[in-house]
Amino acid sequence: MIDDITRIGAEAPGRIAAASTLDELRAVEAELLGKKGELTALKKGIGALEPEPRRQAGLAMNEVRAAIDAAVAERRAALEAAERAVTLAAERLDLTEVVGGRERGSLHLVTQTWDRLVDVFTGMGFTVAEGPEVETDWYNFEALNIPAAHPARGMWDTLYVDLGDPETVLLRTHTSPVQIRVMTDGEPPIYAVMPGRVFRRDTADASHMPVFHQIEGLVVDKGISFADLAGTLESFTSAYFGGSIHSRLRPSYFPFTEPSAEYDINCLNCEGRGCRVCANTGWLELGGCGMVHPNVLRNVGLDPEDWTGFAFGFGLDRLALMRHGVDDIREMYTGDVRFLEQFPA
Numbered sequence: 001m002i003d004d005i006t007r008i009g010a011e012a013p014g015r016i017a018a019a020s021t022l023d024e025l026r027a028v029e030a031e032l033l034g035k036k037g038e039l040t041a042l043k044k045g046i047g048a049l050e051p052e053p054r055r056q057a058g059l060a061m062n063e064v065r066a067a068i069d070a071a072v073a074e075r076r077a078a079l080e081a082a083e084r085a086v087t088l089a090a091e092r093l094d095l096t097e098v099v100g101g102r103e104r105g106s107l108h109l110v111t112q113t114w115d116r117l118v119d120v121f122t123g124m125g126f127t128v129a130e131g132p133e134v135e136t137d138w139y140n141f142e143a144l145n146i147p148a149a150h151p152a153r154g155m156w157d158t159l160y161v162d163l164g165d166p167e168t169v170l171l172r173t174h175t176s177p178v179q180i181r182v183m184t185d186g187e188p189p190i191y192a193v194m195p196g197r198v199f200r201r202d203t204a205d206a207s208h209m210p211v212f213h214q215i216e217g218l219v220v221d222k223g224i225s226f227a228d229l230a231g232t233l234e235s236f237t238s239a240y241f242g243g244s245i246h247s248r249l250r251p252s253y254f255p256f257t258e259p260s261a262e263y264d265i266n267c268l269n270c271e272g273r274g275c276r277v278c279a280n281t282g283w284l285e286l287g288g289c290g291m292v293h294p295n296v297l298r299n300v301g302l303d304p305e306d307w308t309g310f311a312f313g314f315g316l317d318r319l320a321l322m323r324h325g326v327d328d329i330r331e332m333y334t335g336d337v338r339f340l341e342q343f344p345a
């Protein structure tokens with residue numbers, strides 16, 4: 001009996017070491033220690049022995065079982081570690097891998113446009129401000145001289161946020177609310193540009209996205225005139241697009257500016273001669289502008305007798321589109337690498 005127990009105990013380490021997977025180890029463990037295992041079978045015979053041999057067989061049995069238990073546990077830990085290493089190696093991501101000669105990513109076209117616009121305007125002496133994308137009705141409309149139920153609200157298809165009283169919190173439909181924030185947070189003279197993301201209840205098509213970007217400009221100082229607005233936009237136009245591109249202003253309407261204008265530039269495709277891109281007009285519409293409405297100045301506690309100013313706002317995505325001759329705005333947001341890598345930066 002004892003001989004059998006010691007023999008099993010002596011063979012066990014080799015058998016355990018031979019198990020090369022966790023499944024094999026489980027099988028070996030069952031053969032040695034399991035209900036139908038070899039030691040269990042011997043154990044049943046121990047009871048029939050004389051007291052002294054029974055005691056010795058029992059001791060040997062316990063020792064051998066404990067040694068096998070320990071050896072199995074050790075082998076299991078080793079096999080588990082090995083298996084984990086295999087899994088980790090299989091799931092490993094090489095973040096330095098170079099795919100198809102593409103060495104690194106680049107800034108998105110919208111980000112590049114944003115950065116360049118900010119560069120040009122800071123070069124002209126403007127500061128940069130930003131505001132929240134979730135706004136209240138006050139900043140997006142009221143303070144901008146657009147009272148509730150004013151027909152001009154129809155100019156912006158608004159996405160409201162389900163917060164507070166109905167239609168009091170919204171996703172800003174333009175960057176103009178940042179004008180209000182800049183004027184309430186600081187004192188004139190103000191020379192600021194405000195780039196940002198804006199939202200409208202629009203279905204995506206070649207020229208619309210429900211989420212897009214604008215850059216707003218605001219100047220408030222003493223004796224600012226419409227000529228300053230026209231001159232600033234013309235300087236910006238040549239600084240950004242190059243000396244051959246000029247600007248013009250056409251009468252328009254915005255509730256927060258008076259007088260208001262549309263800001264056009266020479267067609268970037270034909271430089272003003274007339275082509276398909278500009279519908280033969282020679283001009284492309286970039287955005288809106290005008291003299292800050294006296295009501296807007298009053299709404300932020302500025303006296304329109306002391307201060308005058310101008311504001312402008314235009315679509316950043318649209319500008320990027322025109323500058324690079326992209327004919328569908330949705331291209332910018334599909335994340336298709338073949339599109340994106342045409343604009344390395």
Ligand code: PHE
Nearest residue numbers: 174176254288289311312313
């Ligand atoms: N906020 C206007 C729009 O989104 C553009 C604009 C800005 C017009 C500033 C005038 C002055 O349509």
